[in-house]
Amino acid sequence: MDEGAFGRAAQERAIAEVEAEMARLCELLAEGLAMGVDEGREMVGGAMSEFLVEFFDLARAEGSRPGVKAMITLPLLVHGAETGEPGPAMPVAVLHLLWWASARYLHDLTGVAGAPSPGGAAAGGRVLTALAVGGQLPGRLIAGLPACAAVRAALADELSRSWVDAVDGRLRDLTERAPNATPESVLRGYEGRAGAPYAMAAASAARLAGAVDHRVAGWRAYGRALGVLRRLADDQRDLASGRYEDLAAGTATFLLVHLLAELPPARRREALALHAAARHSASARAEMASWMLDEEVAESYAASLAPLIDRAHGLLDMLGGDPGCVRELHRVVDGTVGHLPGLPLAVA
Template identity: 45%
Template sequence: MTTDVTEVVGAVHEDLAALLARLRAGGDVADEAMAGFLGGFLGRLAARGSTGAVDVMIRLPLLVHAAETGDPAGGRPAAVVHVLWWAAARYLDDLADGGPFDPARCNADILAALGVGSHLPARLLREARVPDATKVAAQAELSRGWLDGISGQLLDLAARPATATTASVLASYEGKTGAPYAMATATAACLAGADPGRVDRWRDVGRRFGVLRQLTNDQRDLITGRDEDLRNGAATFLVMLLLDGVPAAQRPALLALHAAAATSADARAEFKALLTGPEHLRAYHGRVDAMVAEVHGALHALGGTPPHTSALHTLVDDAMLAFPLPVPVA
């Protein structure tokens, strides 16, 4: 039995490379399109040094399977499917945000993204060496993840700071980022033979973890100075927490400043200073720390096989260390 999670992470990367080679050798036009799309995605990640983020995607389902069975290796199909989902979703999300795209390739890439994110994972789960009932359950998680993710993305696209709330933004986060992590944890639990009740609880852990990952992504946008959320006028949790925390009389001026931040560097700097102000950050950290504690509490309640249970707690904490916003001194 393989118990070294780091070794299995490497095996998942080998699985992805083998899948890419299989697609390239398939001879079918759809396989060739998916190979080009997936190869481009993996190549860009390597070029940007983003393999650490992918390893978080991979480790989570491996550790869930290991917590259930003592062996992370059985979670490999869930880990591969998770990466494929994100390869497609990131492209479609960038497309929705109006990123730079080659019009000549756009239609072909959309079709390739749909194949890589949905039909290719379904094929892989169908080929998994598990009982047929387990395959059916795993494929149901894939479908649920896509539908919940689409719902969250639609909520996000419709959200405007003037009408959104912290609660509605968190609901969109639970879908657009929580759903794929929920799919990964629930699929891994299915592959491990967990009973339906435990699968439900693992799905909840994944959804909560995905929300934390989205919050980290929001933080990265500010810390790195990309400020894409401000340029896009996005109703992020950070923004809505600020707006919900001021008196009603101050809200119109803040909304106007946020709208101006889309095109004005001075307005962006002014609004960003408010987002990173000590009082606002204290409120933000209080809310986020409570969310992290809830994930740890859910993991404690689930239990499982050590040391993999401890590794799950460590994964949650380590994932939250990326791009931290400053913690105000009391």
């Protein structure tokens, strides 16, 4: 496979095919819900329709497109690295996208300002839709794969592992507070919440390709490392865009914890007070963001991220495989870290 065999045009075609397949699956699910009780049909079917509109609008949005592209192309490129053929991993790309669609719905119901009341019909519909999209559709997809029973069981195991690890990461995210957080504890949460689904996608593609166990483990580690980098980039995007969702939620992000560790005691206390006020004050959020986006902070933050970036590239170098796909996977890492402060990378 030469360098251009899965270049940008081929990737865009693959993304369009995956999105079309995902829409088809969700429409089938919505139709299936029509066979249920009238009240459930109205509630869940309405949530499904809302989901279809919201998710695909998000997927096509300019700021989200690189993230969706990475979700889809990761398993294709891993399968290509193992076999020279990315195409057979298309079902895994669909699984990965369904995972994130479901996770987004669940995230909006946990710790997000303006979320529907947990006891309300709207929240109930979203929970049921998330369970169907993230659990039942992937299960049906895996069961229908033209693969042996052992491979299908391994894919189901990867999917289950990703959800357990991600729930652990989200719980850490919800309960860990800035005064007690450490860079290590934050990264552990990121490995679950963001690293787990990328680990699942990479490992599942490797299993579908027939990779031996130690290579599957290597691809799982690469996926997890990439997912952590994507979460770090999302943190940065939240600040740069002015949304400040993490500040409003009181989330102890890696950048915040890094800033706190760099400050002398008196300034640290000031920063913690400002961070606490940011949950309820727009002006406090803007001021806290300016602290976090300071040039000196960005420089030291970039240095702290270098080992994480080196690990992702190092895993790829160790795994090897089809040269064209491996080069593209390196570009996925570079494209992700190009959004991080202090790392103005020019991505090919």
